[in-house]
Amino acid sequence: MPTPATLPSDEERTMLRDSVRGFLAHHWPAAEAVDAAADPARVASAWRQLAELGLAQLCTDPSEGGLREVLLVMEELGRAACPVPLHAAALLNLSGVEAPVLADMRGGGARLAVAFAQADGDPAAGRLGSDGATVSGEACFVEAAAAATHFALLVPGPAIAFVDAGSPGLVVESTPAMGTTGLSRLRLDRVAADLRTVDTGRVDDLVTIARLCLAGRAIGAASRAFEMAVGYAKERHQFGQPIGRFQAVQHKLANAYIALQGAQLSARSAAQQHDVRAPAWRLFAAAATVLAATTLRGVSLETQHAFGAIGYSEEHEAPRHFKQVHLDVLRHGGARPARAQLAAYYLDGPDDGTARTMPEYDLGPAGNAFRKEVRAWLDEHWSGARRAAHERLTFKEREYNRDFARALGRTGWIGLAWPERFGGQGRGAFEQLAFIEEMERAEAPRAGAPVQAAMLQVYGTPEQQARYLPEILRGEAIYGMGYSEPDAGSDLASMRTRAVRDGDGWVVNGQKIWTTTYWGDYMLLATRTDPDAKPSHAGLSMFIVPMDTPGITVKTSTTMYGGSFANVFYDNVRLPADAMVGEPNAGWKVLTGALATERGFIGGGIVLKVARSFELLCEHIRGAVVDGKPLREDPLVRERIATLAAEIEAGRQMMVHCAAQVDGGETPPGDAAASKVYSGELMERFGEVALDILGMQATLSEGSPGALLRGRIEQHLRHSLMWVISIGTNEIQRSLIAQRGLGLPR
Incomplete structure (x- = not known):
């Protein structure tokens, strides 16, 4: 059984990526990509050369390169707008069949295009039949057919029929799509074929893998266009400044960054799960497919918006990536079969009555x-x-x-x-x-x-x-955080609470608002100790304040989510010198360092709360009946549950990604912020979707007769608003992603 330790390392993947990217930059330059894609001879040449690099052998031995590496190659092909369907080789290597032409394929002598016909997942993909020696019918949406030497066609049986591209009775018709060439329809009339039986259970897996590979290529195309849009926003001036300084542009691009990261991490995780033969790999793949289909088109649209009219021209790279994304995420049925798979898992089983939980991920x-x-x-x-x-x-x-x-x-x-x-x-x-x-x-x-x-x-x-x-280690102490203030809010550089040196100690005066853990033993208090410091955040200091210190007045208020916070007033509160944490006027560094630590894991904590509520919601739906019909059979319910499952998985992968970076000795602020923004807003979406599914009864609060799930759905929706505001509002986090993560001007 393969394990992560026996698969290629991250360093080896980086070498593979650099090799493929370098090859494509030389042999498939961006300036020639559109014309090259329309030339079967250029496609055939690139196809042969990529195979000669050994890429057609991927998935023959996971330790030498499996689906994870195939996905990486597909991302690079997407970035380069290169239409070589290299994933077809991986599909055939994973099919469990052998034929003489496959050895030629692995060495670069044969170029095989794959078609699934009626097993494709798209009802318009055609139908094929076989009498055991020949194949007849129609197969649609076949990639790079004009550059292929052979076709591998799935026919009932099931079997894979290997057909020579020059066979009598075979007609190849170009079917332009999204304004591009590259897809074709095959019409076959008793075409001679070499038929090889394939396991029935493997057919669905091959289609699932094909969707995942195309999601990878779409991720590559969307990523390349996004990177170009970020560069354009830094250079394009309007109204006397770079458009990347406008908050609307920054937040638009931050949203795209978050969406791309979720899609990429989900797809790569699914491929890795496949390579280690994890039982739930199909579920991970379905989630990645759904997420790609629901987010990447949106990213492409926003990218085009960022370019404005310059992106209309076919001479620009952006249009080719826009088209590729839309074609790839719709192939093989797009998200519909994947949604059905997710809905079936969470809403239809298992037969033994045990709870359906989200699949565990490997934590090492x-x-x-x-x-x-x-x-x-x-x-x-x-x-x-x-x-x-x-x-x-x-x-x-x-x-x-x-x-x-x-x-x-x-x-x-x-x-x-x-x-x-x-x-x-x-x-x-x-x-x-x-x-x-x-x-x-x-x-x-x-x-x-x-x-x-x-x-x-x-x-x-x-x-x-x-x-x-x-005392913290023993669980005997809990701390509140005294940061936000009237007028300043979360703008810590504008705080007014003062700490003035008085003999051997300090005297604090001021007010903090929205303090949630006011009932703790201590308050971690941010104060201004140098009112004249420039910049303003340079004059801050941090103190640990016991909450029983004289001069502290707490006025509580009930929050909209059923908890409480307080306005805390500090009137001539005397603190000893040793209450200060860090050096005087160095509080900004102390404070922001602590918040960065918290943000590295806060997104994970939020998404795990959502995951737990999602599991309970699905458990309820499985047993609910509305108007005499099982609620789980409602098509809209199934669609929305599947979409939530995919979104939660993306949040979990962002969490794992942040953990991996922490273990590596760093937490890039952009990625921690992305996890926090995504998870907080996911919690909001979850609450809204749950209310749509369950109706008015789900609004009944805990203690109310008839409350569903003890009122947790509506309460969590109210609570979710806190998570998009606390530890830095999501708007601030988007600006952080744009400026510190993407390098846009401040």
Whole structure:
């Protein structure tokens, strides 16, 4: 059984990508791509040369290159607008059949185009029949037929019929689509064929893989056009400045970046799942296909909008990529069969009555083992009467559970990622993900103070570390965050709360708003210590403030999601000098570093909340009856559940991507922000879709007679608004993605 360790490494994939990109830059330059694509001789030459590089042998041995590498090659072909259907070789290598022509294909001597006909997934793809020696009928939407030496046609049986392109009775008709050549219709009248039986169960898999490969090519095409649009936004001036400085353009491109990242990560993960023979690889592939079909066309449209009229010209690269994206995501039935597959999984089974959960992803040996360990501990310590009693509380009362926090503290897991010198366990990011995942699955209350602990470990004095870190580790302390202020909101550089030096200590005066954990033991308080500093954020300092310090007044307010926050007033609050974390006036660095740590995982925490609610929603739908009919059979319900499943999977992959970067020693701010933006807005979409599916009964709140799922659907919708605002609003995050991730001007 292949494992990630036995597959090609990331370094080897980078070498493969660079090799293919370099070949295409030389042999398929962008300036000639349109004319070359219309020339069968140029297509045939590129096809042969790519095969001679060994690319037609991919998927013969996963350790030498599997579907993950095929997807990478397809992305490069999409970027170059090169119509060579190299994935056809991978499909035939995975078909389980052998024929003399396949050896020629792998060496570059034969060029095989594939057609699925009635098994394609598109009702207009044609129909083929065979008498055992010949093939008759019609096959449509066949790629690069004019440059092929042979065709591999799926016929009932099932079997793959290998047909010579020059066979009598075979007619090839060009069928231009989206204003491009490249697709053809084959008409066959008793054409001689070499028929090879293929396993019935493998047919659907081959079509699934074909959709995934074409999604990869569409990702490459959309990515290339997007990169060009970003470059154009930096250079194109209007009204005296680069258009990339306009917030509308920045946010448009940030949205495209998020969508592209989700599509690419989902597709690559699905291919990897296939290569390691994970049982759920088909589900991952379906999710990737649905996501590509629902997002990449939108990215292409927004890219064209960014170019404006310059993108209308066929001389520009953008139109060819726009067309390629639309053609690829619609092939083989597009998203419809993939949606049906996702809906069937989540809404129709299993027959044994067990719950359908989202498939687990591989967190590596340590992460997978720790996942089981945490799950077993929660089954013992957060189940039965203890959990039932907690769930009877109101949402506000469920925000924190001190007994649970102390129990968790005894495991040492509150400090699972801390360095060992601070009493932590030094575990990696994937073990952190395993912990977050299982906590959300069990709906366990939060514990610890990760932001404050990270801040203390980096910027705290030895005395502060010795005083505060052990009590956080034991689950005995919880912290609030005193950041936002009236008028300034989340604009931390505009805060007015002052800390003035007074003898050996500091005196604080000011007001903080929207403070959610005001009931904690401590407040991590941002203040201004130098009002004349330039730039303004240079004069900030951070303090740890015990909440029982004289001069603190808390005025609470109920939030729209059933929780609470407070206005916290600081009137001549005296703090000792050792309450400051970091150097005076260095608070911006301390604060933003802590927030970056939190953002690296906050998107994952949100998407795991959505995933858990999604599973409960599907469980409810499976047993619900509306007007005498099972709700799960409603076509609209099935479509929307499938789309949600694909979107959640994209969010999970962004989470895994951020974890991999943390393990590699970095968290690019753009990617962490993308995960946070995507997950928060996904939570909003989930709530709205759930209300559409379930109707008015889903608006009944917890405690109300007839409330569905204890009122969690409507409550989570109200709660979702917080996640798009807290830790930096999504609008601010989009600007961060555009400016720091894409390099657009500030």
